[in-house]
Amino acid sequence: MSGRSGPFWEGVQGRAPLPRAAATLGLEFLDADVENGTIELAFTATEDFTNPVGNVLGAFLAAMLYDTVGPALLATLAPDEFQSTLELHTHFLRPVRPGRILGKGRVVHRAGDIAFLEAILTTPDGTTIATAGATARVIPLGQAPTSV
Template identity: 85%
Template sequence: MSERSGPFWDAAEGRAPLPRAAATLGLEFLDADVENGTIELAFTATEDFINPTGNVLGAFLAAMLYDTVGPALLATLEPDQFQSTLELSTHFLRPARPGRIIGKGRVVHRAGDIAFLEATLTNSDGAAIATARATARVIPLDQAPNSA
């Protein structure tokens, strides 16, 4: 794959720092297939993410899913493009414990500036923890909010 650039690729390839929210989630870029619109990431759920029963709080899992569907689309965009998430629907399938969590995302369909995305989080045994579907709009990078 030729060298790509833009906010996603600059962070994924170490030319720019990860956004602080992604760093908090322990995001690690594993692989992307730009032509097929797929991405694989890893997250590190720490003890700071747990609820009183010792499971990872669902809000952190939703944030991991959000940080999987967005990059699935971002990886396919031109350097002067960004994405704005319009909606995210999450489904929690089983409890997650602290540790490494794998996120796999994909662009299901893109029509013009609207994209339909999905993602799955799995635990160290490969069992699905949570899934999400999202709709996003491709926007010019200069129209992206300045906050992470």
């Protein structure tokens, strides 16, 4: 994958800094299968992510899911393409404590510039924490919004 380029690959291959939000989540690139549209990532949930009872807030889990579905699509795109998430829906299945969280994402289907995506977060032992589905639009890199 060292021959790939574009904003996503620049970050995961260390040629550019990770986006600040991804760095905050402790994002670590593990693997991608570009042909099959799958990606594996890891996140580090810190004590700063917890609610009053010590569980990782759902908002941080949703951010991890968001940072899994997007890169699943980004990894498959040409260097001059980017993606814009149109919607994300999440399912929180069980609480989790701070620590390493694994994310797996995949492109379920792509039709033209619209892609349907899925992601799952698990503990290192394979227990499912949360899942998400998303819809995204592939856009020219120059059209990537600078703010939402």
